[in-house]
Amino acid sequence: MIHAYKLNGYNIILDVASGSVHSVDDLAFDVITAYENTPRDEIVRTASQKYGVCEQEVSDCLSDVDELKNSGRLFAEDTFRPDVEKLAKRDTVVKALCLHVAHTCNLDCEYCFAAQGKYHGERALMSFEVGKRALDFLIENSGTRRNLEVDFFGGEPLMNFDVVKELVKYARSIEQAHGKHFRFTLTTNGMLLDDDVIAFANEEMDNVVLSLDGRKRVHDRFRKTAGGCGSFDVIVPKFQKFVKARGDKSYYMRGTFTHFNPDFTNDIQTMLDLGFDELSMEPVICPPTDEYALTQEDKLILFEEYEKLAQMMLERRKQGKPFTFYHYMLDLDGGPCIYKRVSGCGSGTEYMAVTPAGQLYPCHQFVGNADYLMGDVWQGVTRTDIRDKFKTCNAYSRKECADCWARLYCSGGCAANAYNATGDVNGVYAYGCDLFKKRIECAVMLKVAEQTEAFEQ
Amino acid sequence: MKRIVTLKTRNLNESKKNGGCGECQTSCQSACKTSCGVANQKCEKAAK
Numbered sequence: 001m002i003h004a005y006k007l008n009g010y011n012i013i014l015d016v017a018s019g020s021v022h023s024v025d026d027l028a029f030d031v032i033t034a035y036e037n038t039p040r041d042e043i044v045r046t047a048s049q050k051y052g053v054c055e056q057e058v059s060d061c062l063s064d065v066d067e068l069k070n071s072g073r074l075f076a077e078d079t080f081r082p083d084v085e086k087l088a089k090r091d092t093v094v095k096a097l098c099l100h101v102a103h104t105c106n107l108d109c110e111y112c113f114a115a116q117g118k119y120h121g122e123r124a125l126m127s128f129e130v131g132k133r134a135l136d137f138l139i140e141n142s143g144t145r146r147n148l149e150v151d152f153f154g155g156e157p158l159m160n161f162d163v164v165k166e167l168v169k170y171a172r173s174i175e176q177a178h179g180k181h182f183r184f185t186l187t188t189n190g191m192l193l194d195d196d197v198i199a200f201a202n203e204e205m206d207n208v209v210l211s212l213d214g215r216k217r218v219h220d221r222f223r224k225t226a227g228g229c230g231s232f233d234v235i236v237p238k239f240q241k242f243v244k245a246r247g248d249k250s251y252y253m254r255g256t257f258t259h260f261n262p263d264f265t266n267d268i269q270t271m272l273d274l275g276f277d278e279l280s281m282e283p284v285i286c287p288p289t290d291e292y293a294l295t296q297e298d299k300l301i302l303f304e305e306y307e308k309l310a311q312m313m314l315e316r317r318k319q320g321k322p323f324t325f326y327h328y329m330l331d332l333d334g335g336p337c338i339y340k341r342v343s344g345c346g347s348g349t350e351y352m353a354v355t356p357a358g359q360l361y362p363c364h365q366f367v368g369n370a371d372y373l374m375g376d377v378w379q380g381v382t383r384t385d386i387r388d389k390f391k392t393c394n395a396y397s398r399k400e401c402a403d404c405w406a407r408l409y410c411s412g413g414c415a416a417n418a419y420n421a422t423g424d425v426n427g428v429y430a431y432g433c434d435l436f437k438k439r440i441e442c443a444v445m446l447k448v449a450e451q452t453e454a455f456e457q
Numbered sequence: 458m459k460r461i462v463t464l465k466t467r468n469l470n471e472s473k474k475n476g477g478c479g480e481c482q483t484s485c486q487s488a489c490k491t492s493c494g495v496a497n498q499k500c501e502k503a504a505k
Contacts, residue, residue: 019469028460064458072470073463079470096483147480147501209488252488282491326488329497332466336498337476341469345493351483364490408469414493432492440496451464
C-alpha cells in the first residue's frame with residue numbers, strides 16, 4: 001500500500017509497510033500511482049503522450065519502480081498483522097507514570113479536560129508517601145526496562161512543589177541500585193514559576209511543558225485565574241526567563257486551539273515573537289456540544305493552517321531562525337521500530353496515571369472515570385480486564401485503520417480520544433484522524449524539502 | 458534513479474528483527490497529552 005500526495009510543490013510517495021519515502025517528478029508520480037492497476041503498455045503510452053517524452057523514458061521509470069518494489073521499498077507487503085495476536089497476549093511491564101501530584105489548579109480554564117484540575121472529584125494533593133509508593137511500584141513493575149519516565153502533572157503540579165522535589169530526590173537515591181534511570185518531566189501553567197523552580201527544573205527535568213495558547217486575547221479567553229483575570233501577562237515573562245535559563249535542555253511551549261482560533265499559526269507566530277522556538281499546538285479535547293468545540297468547517301481552515309505552518313518552518317529555516325513543532329518532528333532514519341509503531345502509546349499497559357490517592361488509571365485522560373479505575377499503587381493492577389483491553393489497542397485493532405496509510409504513524413490513534421468519541425477505546429476519533437493525517441503529510445513534506453535543499457546546496 | 462529520490466528511512470521490516478526493546482519514550486507523555494503519534498519518537502535502543 002502506498003500513499004501518494006502533492007504538497008508545496010513536491011510529489012511524495014509513502015510506502016506504508018516499509019516506511020519508505022520517495023520524492024518523485026510528475027511523470028514518476030503518474031507511473032507509480034497507476035502501477036498496480038493499469039497495464040504497463042497503457043502506462044507507457046499515456047505518460048509518454050502526456051509528458052512529451054519517448055516511450056523508453058517511461059519504460060525506464062517503470063524499471064526503477066520494479067527495482068524499488070523488488071527491494072521492498074515500494075508496494076511492500078504488510079507482514080506485521082500476524083504478530084498482533086501475540087501482542088495482545090504479551091506480558092507487559094510498566095515504564096512510565098503520569099503522577100497527578102495536584103488535583104487542584106490556580107487557573108480556571110473553561111476548556112480543561114481535567115475539569116479545572118479536579119478531574120470531576122475533590123481537590124487533593126498527593127502526599128510524599130503516595131508518590132514514593134508510586135515510584136516503588138514503577139521500579140517493581142518495570143522488568144528489565146532501564147529508562148523510566150515520570151511526568152509531574154495536575155492540575156497544577158507546582159501547587160505541590162515540595163513533594164515534587166522530595167520525590168525526585170527519593171528517585172535519584174534509589175535509581176542506581178536498581179539499574180534504572182528516571183526521566184522526569186513537568187507540565188505547568190507557569191503561575192508559580194520562580195527562581196527556585198527554574199533552578200530545580202533545569203537540573204532535574206528532562207523536559208518541561210509550558211502552557212501558553214499564543215496571542216494574548218486567545219490565551220486570556222480561557223486561561224484565567226479564579227477571579228477571572230487572564231494569565232498571559234503573569235506567565236509570559238516567567239516563561240521567557242525559564243526558557244532562557246534552560247540552555248540546551250528541551251522544553252515545549254504547548255498551546256491549545258479551539259473553535260475560537262482555528263487560525264492557530266497566528267498563535268505560533270506570537271510564540272515565536274516572544275522568543276520561543278520549541279512549540280506544540282494541540283486541538284482542544286471536549287464534547288462536540290461545547291461552544292468552543294472544533295467544527296467540520298474549522299477542519300478545512302486547520303488543514304490550511306497546518307500547511308501554512310510547514311511553510312513558515314521552511315521560511316524560518318532559510319532565514320537561519322528555525323523552530324520545531326512537536327508533530328512535525330519525524331526521525332525517518334532513527335525513528336521507532338515496528339513494535340512501537342504497532343503498539344502505540346502504551347496507555348493502560350506500560351503507561352498509567354496515578355491520582356493523589358494512589359489510584360491507577362490507563363492514562364491521564366481516563367482519571368475520574370470509575371469504569372477505568374485499574375487498581376492502586378499498593379495492590380497494583382487489580383482490574384486486569386482493563387489492562388487486557390488496552391493490550392488489544394494497536395495499529396490493526398480498528399477496522400477503520402485497515403485501509404489507512406497512516407496507521408503505522410499513529411498506531412491506531414489515542415484510546416482516550418476514541419473512547420470520548422465512540423464509547424470504545426478501540427473506536428476511532430475520525431476528526432482527530434483527519435488532522436493527524438494532514439500533520440504527517442506536512443511533516444514528511446518538510447523532510448523531503450530538507451533533503452531537496454541539501455541536495456541543491 | 459532519474460525521476461525518483463528515495464529518502465533514507467528506517468526499514469520497518471528490518472526493525473522486526475532488531476527492535477522491540479521498549480526503551481523509547483512513551484509517546485504523548487511529555488508534549489501533547491492529547492494525541493497518539495509514535496513517528497516522532499526516537500529509537501533508544503542504544504540508550505539502554
